[in-house]
Amino acid sequence: MNKIYSTAITNIDPVVEQILKINANNVELKETEDYVAFVDKISKIEWKNSKGINYKRNNLSFASKYVHFLSGYKTPIYDSYIWIIIKGYLEQKDNSKISYKTPEDFKEFYLTFERFRKEFNLEKYSIYEIDKFLWQYGKTLIQNIEIELNINIEKSKSELKKRIKAYV
Numbered sequence: 001m002n003k004i005y006s007t008a009i010t011n012i013d014p015v016v017e018q019i020l021k022i023n024a025n026n027v028e029l030k031e032t033e034d035y036v037a038f039v040d041k042i043s044k045i046e047w048k049n050s051k052g053i054n055y056k057r058n059n060l061s062f063a064s065k066y067v068h069f070l071s072g073y074k075t076p077i078y079d080s081y082i083w084i085i086i087k088g089y090l091e092q093k094d095n096s097k098i099s100y101k102t103p104e105d106f107k108e109f110y111l112t113f114e115r116f117r118k119e120f121n122l123e124k125y126s127i128y129e130i131d132k133f134l135w136q137y138g139k140t141l142i143q144n145i146e147i148e149l150n151i152n153i154e155k156s157k158s159e160l161k162k163r164i165k166a167y168v
Helices: 012-024 032-043 060-070 080-094 106-119 127-149 153-166
Strands: 044-048 054-058
Touching: 012 032, 012 044, 032 044, 032 060, 032 106, 060 106, 080 106, 080 127, 080 153, 106 127, 127 153
Parallel strands: none
Antiparallel strands: 044 054
C-alpha cells in the first residue's frame, strides 16, 4: 500500500507495530465514527532508530488510506490535494480567511470533508465518489500549474492556494 499509494512511509515497522498494538485492544469498528477514531489511533507513531534517536510521525495519509479500504469506503482519504480544494471552496463560500494548516487529526479532516459535502449539497454522492473526484480535480489543477509555470509540485500547491485566495 505504501508504494502503490505514495504514503511516504520510510520505516514501516513502527507503523505495523502500532496497528497490531491497537488491534490487540479488540477495537470495535462498526460505525463510521469508530473508523474515524481508529485512523487517529494508528496514525501517530513513535520509534527509536538503531542509534537510539527518537522519532515521531503522524502518518495521516497512510492511516486514512488503510482505514478507507478497511471500512469499505466509509471514510475519505486524507490528501493534501483534497485538503486544499475543500478548504478553499468552503472559505470562498463563507467569504472568510483561508487557512490551509494541516488538520490536527483525522477527525478534523473528516468533519471538514462532511461539512464540504453538506454545504455543496453532495449527500447523494458516496464518500468514495467525492473523495475520488476531489483528488483527481486537485491533482489536475496542480499538474496544470506545474506545466504552466514550470515549477515543482510543492510550489504548484502554493500557487494553487494563492489562486484560490485571490477569488475570495
